Amino acid sequence: MNNRQRLTAAGDALRHQREWFAGLRTEAERGVPLALVNADAPHEIFRAMGVPYVVNQWWSSIISAKRMSGRYLEALRDRGLPDDVEQYSALPLAEALAPRGDDAPWGGLPLPTVVVAECTGDNTRRMFSLWESELGVPFVPLESAAAETVPTDWWNLMRHDWETAIGRDRVDLLHQELQAVIPRLERLTGATYDAGRLAEIMALSNEQAEWNRRTRDLLAQAPGCPVPVNDIIPAVMIPQWHRGTPWATAAAESLYREVRSLVDEGRTVVPRERRRLMWIGRGLWFDMDFYRSFEQSHGAVFVWSMYLALAADAYARYGDDPLRALAARFCAFRDQMYTPPWSVEWYVKEARAHRVDGVVHLVSPDSRSSWFTTHALETAGIPVIEIRADNSDSRALDPAELHQRVARWIESLDT
Template sequence: MTGDRPASALEASRHQREWFRRLHAEAGEGRPLALVNADAPQEIFRTMGIPYVVNQWWASIVAAKQQTGRYLALLREHGYPDDTEQYSATSLASLFDDDPESAPWGGLPRPTIVLGETTGDTSRKVFDVWDRQPGITYYPLEIAAENLVPPSWWELMPYQWEQAIGTARVDLMTAELQGLIRFLETTTGLTFSETRFREVMALINEQEEWNRRTRDLVARARPTPLRVADGIPSVMIPQWHRGTEWARDAARRFHDEVRERVESGHAVCPDERARLMWIGRGLWFDMDFYRSFEERHGAVFVWSMYLAIAADGYIRYGDDPLRALAARFAAFTDQLYTPPWSSEWYVKEARLHGVHGVVHLIEDDARGGYFTTQALRRAGIPVIEIHTGNVDTRTYDGAAITRRIEDWLESAVLPEAERTRAPR
């Protein structure tokens, strides 16, 4: 069903398909190609004109086309586990796919460079397999930690990021980015231009400022003008192209479209009775799930991390663009997964959006999920946990999950939402 999807989402999807078609052609001509993690500094590649594919974006495409099972089977056939890190390992399985006719969008072109952070032993082992493949080099980035976490870090990040993250962490990431630049210049023959880099960083700040305005529009609107599933392409496809004028302009078009919906009184669920928050990665193989509770219960998902982290997690201003970029990623994982960074932010966002309940996706590789749930419950917000994978359908029983959520809505969410709902 696409009748209510924003025009910006349809345009972004069209752009992505055309971009991927060109990417195939460029890879076929022997150009270097990078595979990068979603929370890795893609801006370096943008500056140097090195095309890249985002690891988790490709996994979402495979899942949306219902092909993750086939890819996990390829991992098993080659002696690798298929029950852990599926979101990151799907792209690795693409190496073993010799049937491009069956692969989504013609398959993943073979990269020459893989960039990812070492967030744990298992993810590091996935990348080490990449590194053992002929013609492919893995460049690892370290992730440091900080004992002290400032309250309301999201208010500090645009300008006072060094205070929020800590000088030592920014120093480490800056040094690693300098090493990455030297590595890319040496291996590709391309040159890193600081002038071009400053342009990229400025465009990204503009893009994320538009995302921040859009987030605030959605947070204030009653009833909601936008389902989270309908808005994800509008925000995330431009995120994978950040640092380009197209991405900046796409974020502005998305904002303007949401503003028009708000001003016209558009409601995706006119009988909105409860506002829900989805914490976790997108359920890519069942995006219709997000509208499952509207007709019978008037419960609509108004929040996911994708627009919210674009608003709070990316904007960085400063005279030294490389340190600003380091500050964008030195604590990126913390913002989403490490308490109290993550748990305090989720509570803030829940209150900002006036949600009445939270559906929390818990995966095997999730970090900090327990503390997020407890922080929300202490704030008086009902939470239901779903234990499943976001791309592996073998652990997903949609009917059973739907029944559990419906029972939870009727018993815990809707009575309180009705009690607190302002009269119309």
């Protein structure tokens, strides 16, 4: 495969997203309600209401990719607000509070009608409350519950036996909360929730997850990595933000079929693959070229990021009650990524399945479980290098120094 040839699925997804966002801006200018939702909130509610929404962290990735995160975060500081706390979640708020310039990414995010976030800590609640106190945008919080017991193989249970994996009480809590929140969202947006439509959305998103599972397993089993991870990320995540639509399900199928054809042809990103690497953490949006920095010099390729793996293991939920299944999709969402033993056992499972030689672990300042992740991987015999920085704050890392550090670490794997 040509080292700079982009996956068709990635190019199609990026083009679709630009066209979709342009249409969304036009609708917002006409007065159509718009929701801003955190990544771990149940977006499907808004889709079942016919209300367009933007995912908070996706918009942060756009700001960061445009190298504008520092400017907006400094605008927070100018208003007496912290610019170094959960930047990945704070960037859309920072842009909304900053003076609007002609160079705003993609024309800028329209002011939303409502914002929704699961409150996993005091910082999150206070941050999203600022949308209401500073900008007059109603904030609808969802609570976050913890589990008393955790199954060791939750990824095998989540699709059908999620009551066992998560716990009935925990699912009950979010299910009841969603039942109470829906009427409030209807009042705020003027839209009507359609339970039948939610059933269709859940069926399509489950089908999408199954295609993602096939793609993940195919990449894990391929003799050599056939696709660059910085193409897999947009090809997977942009359709994820459109979960439950025919386009997103078709995009997931197209990605699988494209990867299948590359594997069948024997294509590889690195002709002489010497090191298979795993990236744990959020995407490094302001330096996506980082993931391909070591292919020619070290024969090292990133074969894994959490985005495809989560799309494969964390979203599918089957059940007779679509709203309850949706609650089950999100009430343990962060646990799967960040809370041991949920997260660490999954990371070890994925590292072994993908036959990785080492892990680059991005540890964000708000991480509370980095030690457990690194410890579990190293105990399993998998070398780890930790990088401590915020993934969306371009002030957080010196790209040259980062590349040098990781290059030295890759070379140390040979000793």
